[in-house]
Amino acid sequence: MNFRYHPTQGARPLSLLAVVAAMAFLLPAQVAAQDGSVTGQVTAATTGQPINGAQVTIMDTSLGVLSNVSGRFLINNVPAGTHTVQVVYVGYGTETQEVVVPPGGAATADFALGVSAVAMDELIVTGTAGAVERRKLGTSAASLNVSDVAEVVPLSDFSQTLEGRIPGVRSIGTVGGVGAGRELRIRGTDSFSLSQRPVIYIDGIRVDAQQREWGSGVPGTGFSTTCCAFSGGAGEDRLSDLNPDEIDRVEVLKGPAASTLYGSEASGGVIQIFTKRGRSNSPANFALTVNAGFNRHRENFPTSLRDNFRGPDGTVAWDPNETLIENGLINSYDLTVDGGGEAVTYFVSGGFSFEEGSIKPNDQKRANLRVNLNWTAGENLTVAVNSGYVRNRIWSLQSGNNWLGIYTNALLTNPLNATAEEPYGGGLDVNVADAQAIDTYSDTDRWTGGVTLNYNPSPDFTHRATIGLDAVSDQKTRYMPFGRNYTYIGRQGERNIGYRNSRQFTAEYVGNLNYSLPDWAGGLAGNLAFGSQGYWDITSWSMATGRGFAGEGVTTVSGAALTLGAEAFEEDVNLGVFVQNRFDFDNLFVTAAVRADGNSAFGENYGFQIYPKADVAYNLSEGMLPGLISSAKVRAAIGMAGKAPGAFDQFQTYVPNTVLADLAGVRPNNPGNDVIEPEVKIEYEGGLELGLWNDRIGVDATYWHALTQNALLGIPLPPSEGFSSSKRQNAGEILNRGIEVAMNTTVMDRSSFRWSTGVNFEWIHNEILDLGDAAFPDSLPVYGEDGSLLRWDQYMRLGTYWVGQPIFDQLSRVITGWDPATRRHSRSAYNTYVGNLQPSTLASFSNDFAIGQSLRVAVQLRGEWGAVMRNSDRGYGVRQLAYDEYLELLNSDGSATPASDSLLDRMRLVYPIDKRDNIRLQEVSVNYALPADLMSAIGLGRSSITLSGYNLHWWDDCHCPDPNQQYRGGDDFSTSPFLAVPQPRRFLVSFRTRF
Numbered sequence: 001m002n003f004r005y006h007p008t009q010g011a012r013p014l015s016l017l018a019v020v021a022a023m024a025f026l027l028p029a030q031v032a033a034q035d036g037s038v039t040g041q042v043t044a045a046t047t048g049q050p051i052n053g054a055q056v057t058i059m060d061t062s063l064g065v066l067s068n069v070s071g072r073f074l075i076n077n078v079p080a081g082t083h084t085v086q087v088v089y090v091g092y093g094t095e096t097q098e099v100v101v102p103p104g105g106a107a108t109a110d111f112a113l114g115v116s117a118v119a120m121d122e123l124i125v126t127g128t129a130g131a132v133e134r135r136k137l138g139t140s141a142a143s144l145n146v147s148d149v150a151e152v153v154p155l156s157d158f159s160q161t162l163e164g165r166i167p168g169v170r171s172i173g174t175v176g177g178v179g180a181g182r183e184l185r186i187r188g189t190d191s192f193s194l195s196q197r198p199v200i201y202i203d204g205i206r207v208d209a210q211q212r213e214w215g216s217g218v219p220g221t222g223f224s225t226t227c228c229a230f231s232g233g234a235g236e237d238r239l240s241d242l243n244p245d246e247i248d249r250v251e252v253l254k255g256p257a258a259s260t261l262y263g264s265e266a267s268g269g270v271i272q273i274f275t276k277r278g279r280s281n282s283p284a285n286f287a288l289t290v291n292a293g294f295n296r297h298r299e300n301f302p303t304s305l306r307d308n309f310r311g312p313d314g315t316v317a318w319d320p321n322e323t324l325i326e327n328g329l330i331n332s333y334d335l336t337v338d339g340g341g342e343a344v345t346y347f348v349s350g351g352f353s354f355e356e357g358s359i360k361p362n363d364q365k366r367a368n369l370r371v372n373l374n375w376t377a378g379e380n381l382t383v384a385v386n387s388g389y390v391r392n393r394i395w396s397l398q399s400g401n402n403w404l405g406i407y408t409n410a411l412l413t414n415p416l417n418a419t420a421e422e423p424y425g426g427g428l429d430v431n432v433a434d435a436q437a438i439d440t441y442s443d444t445d446r447w448t449g450g451v452t453l454n455y456n457p458s459p460d461f462t463h464r465a466t467i468g469l470d471a472v473s474d475q476k477t478r479y480m481p482f483g484r485n486y487t488y489i490g491r492q493g494e495r496n497i498g499y500r501n502s503r504q505f506t507a508e509y510v511g512n513l514n515y516s517l518p519d520w521a522g523g524l525a526g527n528l529a530f531g532s533q534g535y536w537d538i539t540s541w542s543m544a545t546g547r548g549f550a551g552e553g554v555t556t557v558s559g560a561a562l563t564l565g566a567e568a569f570e571e572d573v574n575l576g577v578f579v580q581n582r583f584d585f586d587n588l589f590v591t592a593a594v595r596a597d598g599n600s601a602f603g604e605n606y607g608f609q610i611y612p613k614a615d616v617a618y619n620l621s622e623g624m625l626p627g628l629i630s631s632a633k634v635r636a637a638i639g640m641a642g643k644a645p646g647a648f649d650q651f652q653t654y655v656p657n658t659v660l661a662d663l664a665g666v667r668p669n670n671p672g673n674d675v676i677e678p679e680v681k682i683e684y685e686g687g688l689e690l691g692l693w694n695d696r697i698g699v700d701a702t703y704w705h706a707l708t709q710n711a712l713l714g715i716p717l718p719p720s721e722g723f724s725s726s727k728r729q730n731a732g733e734i735l736n737r738g739i740e741v742a743m744n745t746t747v748m749d750r751s752s753f754r755w756s757t758g759v760n761f762e763w764i765h766n767e768i769l770d771l772g773d774a775a776f777p778d779s780l781p782v783y784g785e786d787g788s789l790l791r792w793d794q795y796m797r798l799g800t801y802w803v804g805q806p807i808f809d810q811l812s813r814v815i816t817g818w819d820p821a822t823r824r825h826s827r828s829a830y831n832t833y834v835g836n837l838q839p840s841t842l843a844s845f846s847n848d849f850a851i852g853q854s855l856r857v858a859v860q861l862r863g864e865w866g867a868v869m870r871n872s873d874r875g876y877g878v879r880q881l882a883y884d885e886y887l888e889l890l891n892s893d894g895s896a897t898p899a900s901d902s903l904l905d906r907m908r909l910v911y912p913i914d915k916r917d918n919i920r921l922q923e924v925s926v927n928y929a930l931p932a933d934l935m936s937a938i939g940l941g942r943s944s945i946t947l948s949g950y951n952l953h954w955w956d957d958c959h960c961p962d963p964n965q966q967y968r969g970g971d972d973f974s975t976s977p978f979l980a981v982p983q984p985r986r987f988l989v990s991f992r993t994r995f
Contacts, residue, residue, distance in 0.1 A: 035077045036101035038109060042071045042087055045112040046749050047853060053147065054089040062459050065280050069942065069994055074281040076342055087111045090145055093695060094121040117698030117744040118631055118691035126251040126272040127258050129529035129580050130512040136582065136589040138615025138635040139258035140687055140702045140740070142166045146247040152848065152858045153925045154291055154948050154990040155244035156355070159184060164844035164862040164922055167740040167760040168254045173951070174966040176297065176981035177397030178357045179364040180234040181211040181969025186254050186269035188736040188764045189807045189838065190681055190708045194643045196972040198269035199262060203386045205450045205468035206506045206535050211237045211970035214500055215476045218543045223566035225496050225545055227488045230478050232400030234969035236442045238472065241390045243351050243368040245289055245334040248276045255706055256641035256683040260613035263576040263597040264642040267681035275386065277372055278338045278345030286995045287336045293988035295328035297358045300961050301411060302883040309415040309887070309894050311425065317415030318423040324410050328356030330988065347372040358984040359406060361436060362397035366390060380456045387449040396440040399981040400967030403428065403487035406435045407981045414881045416894045428880070434484040444474045450506070460514040472502040482549040489547065495557050498543035505536040529580040542567040570647045573600040587619040599644045603675040613639030631691035642678035645712055649728045650676045671723045677730045681708045697745040708734040713798060715774045731772025734807065738764035754850040761843045766806040771798040781830050787816030808837035808975060810868055813910050823902040827909045834913045837975040840866030853929065860923040867916040872978040874959050875911035878903060916963040918956035924949045943993035950986040
């Protein structure tokens with residue numbers, strides 16, 4: 001059609017304009033009318049069961065969806081023509097089909113996936129500057145499908161999700177109070193003083209992962225409460241705020257070889273949590289999960305002989321195994337809905353959980369609400385909005401190295417002192433009833449949210465920008481009522497109230513350009529990524545104490561005779577930029593990257609820190625593989641990441657004091673260091689990923705070697721300089737190296753029976769290589785089994801650290817002899833090295849049995865070896881004449897014997913050194929899928945009931961209730977078992993349904 005424009009004919013321009021406008025309006029509709037769709041279902045080949053959450057994509061386009069709970073999928077706006085549809089789901093082999101999409105019509109593609117222990121086509125997002133297939137990665141990035149785990153094993157908290165499932169990640173419970181801090185570290189200990197927790201991200205937003213007790217005072221002010229940390233040192237773990245029912249998957253970067261792009265805080269690893277999303281072209285899918293059960297400690301406290309003894313008034317002493325241990329109620333309710341149309345998808349969840357500890361009072365009440373929205377605003381633009389709120393109220397357990405502890409005062413008491421009023425025997429300093437009368441709460445409000453924009457002007461040129469905030473407000477209160485006796489307070493009573501407010505802002509931009517050079521230039525293809533990332537952390541603390549009430553009923557700080565208070569503030573800003581290039585040479589992938597970071601904690605004369613990395617992955621072609629091996633990838637990587645010093649380490653600081661009785665003054669505190677640098681960790685690793693017997697067996701093996709340089713140490717200053725703190729200097733060097741192996745296989749896969757199993761193994765070596773110029777020569781003795789001195793070994797030493805030894809070395813005097821005439825022991829005059837406080841070997845063994853279409857049984861065993869403990873708990877219990885080890889040696893009337901005196905003498909000289917080696921029955925669950933006909937008759941979809949047990953039993957020789965117990969919970973540098981309440985066992989019945 002031709003148009004002519006005549007300026008002298010006025011009507012024609014209007015007609016032409018109308019035609020053009022009509023074409024502009026109708027053309028998109030006409031083009032859209034030429035588009036079609038692809039629909040189908042994804043099922044398991046052997047069982048025919050639908051697969052929920054499979055990634056279905058139209059290759060060489062940006063079109064893709066997830067299959068729904070019925071395995072169905074629908075992809076709209078597919079250009080007419082021939083296309084290849086790909087389906088990827090972890091645990092199953094990748095499948096493709098070629099389809100022809102008719103103009104305005106639909107093509108059907110059904111997929112029946114076979115099992116596979118190898119997932120080379122799985123997309124990894126964290127640390128890669130964009131989604132990248134696993135086969136292209138030269139690093140050992142790990143991923144975990146939390147939704148799949150939760151289908152079989154009820155998950156009460158996020159840390160349980162990681163336990164024993166990823167080699168290199170140590171996530172264990174150390175304290176028996178609900179909500180208490182847990183240990184979480186990756187690939188050992190890489191610093192003398194800085195945090196060992198990996199950085200945690202939720203949907204691209206960096207979040208607060210505080211796990212240490214802060215309620216004993218205000219950091220940096222010298223102010224503390226009258227007696228003891230709020231809950232004896234365990235603290236509350238902010239990861240307990242997270243609701244596992246909201247989590248879809250987790251990705252883990254284990255060290256600098258993989259985490260370089262996260263810069264000056266990533267040397268300890270990165271964990272990225274991805275919450276669930278809606279499904280496009282899907283109706284509303286509701287899911288309800290209800291859990292009910294109880295916590296209960298094993299009755300293995302070292303007090304089972306107590307009821308053999310009577311106090312002065314004839315009262316039979318109480319055994320805490322019988323009177324302190326109770327069933328702690330658990331119930332939780334989670335309701336989610338997801339779905340969406342063509343342009344908008346949604347995921348909404350709400351949940352409430354209540355959990356009591358086995359020793360009371362101790363409970364946790366948590367309510368969660370989450371809304372995730374994804375909007376396709378245009379052909380090239382999508383907007384994701386994520387918002388999660390939690391209210392978490394924890395009645396903290398009084399435990400640990402704590403004069404006020406319930407467990408403490410129930411156990412450390414002589415049964416011969418039992419009376420009708422104090423049947424445990426009076427307690428160490430506070431009786432049990434008074435300890436139970438203390439109200440100790442952590443009351444937290446938390447909001448985590450962000451907005452992510454994805455703009456893709458072309459499939460090969462994409463942009464992603466994220467901005468978000470994690471805001472945590474934690475109020476801690478403790479009330480010790482008037483009239484009851486408390487250490488250092490007496491009967492006058494005390495009230496403590498403190499606040500910790502944390503705001504963590506995150507902003508990130510990432511651009512990706514896929515390129516392919518023409519044949520005359522070598523046909524090289526690859527990806528260029530570039531971007532920047534910044535965070536701004538603001539944390540404030542305050543604490544007020546009121547001591548001395550006039551009488552009963554007074555509960556406020558202002559109502560006390562003496563009031564005290566303090567506050568502190570900290571701010572940290574980090575800005576980094578990076579560029580990364582990956583070259584694709586058929587089956588060879590080579591990546592190089594560099595990041596530059598500036599941080600407000602760096603010394604003012606330091607400048608920027610540069611972090612480079614490189615990795616290579618090579619996938620062997622089928623023609624290169626022997627018959628047994630179906631797929632293979634070799635990889636190697638080297639990278640650098642950092643760990644920034646504390647916000648005020650570079651500054652000279654002072655604290656207030658009083659002079660001449662009532663005049664205000666200050667005294668020096670931190671000497672500061674204006675050239676302080678970040679700690680730098682260089683890591684290289686090599687690995688092999690194999691698929692055997694048509695990928696029925698998957699093996700992933702890695703050797704890694706990490707060197708921390710510029711490790712911060714406290715260097716003592718001469719007293720004449722007047723500072724109460726040592727000077728923080730970059731002086732140390734730390735070596736960590738290890739081996740990690742993960743093997744997964746489906747032993748049998750039939751419609752009537754399926755057996756999948758997995759083994760994870762890791763070995764780690766930690767060693768101090770250098771302590772700087774301030775270190776001095778010293779020596780440690782080596783004693784024989786008979787107590788004789790064999791030799792002296794020479795070391796360089798600084799404080800409690802020794803070059804050539806692990807960071808967590810344990811030194812102790814040892815028993816060198818025993819005089820049978822006096823029944824007295826002798827001990828060494830010097831400390832000697834007796835072992836490492838951290839395990840060197842960890843392993844887990846899991847099995848999943850599917851019997852028919854309805855029954856599944858899952859079992860996990862976990863073990864740790866190579867660690868020792870200075871068993872102060874055992875030694876002190878004997879010293880207090882309280883534990884079975886001593887009581888069993890007494891006469892029936894409670895009088896001492898030569899054997900009991902000999903044991904008491906030994907424990908007064910030296911605390912015993914015991915092994916932490918243990919094998920643990922971590923999880924057992926039995927899942928039954930209820931009959932589909934019965935459920936549909938009452939309007940429900942797939943439904944199941946699960947019976948499960950967690951932390952059920954352990955085998956050890958530690959002479960303690962639990963070899964993992966640590967009274968400071970998840971503290972980075974404390975492993976003391978002293979009076980730590982062990983982890984309870986958890987028993988649950990869970991009902992899950994969809995509708």
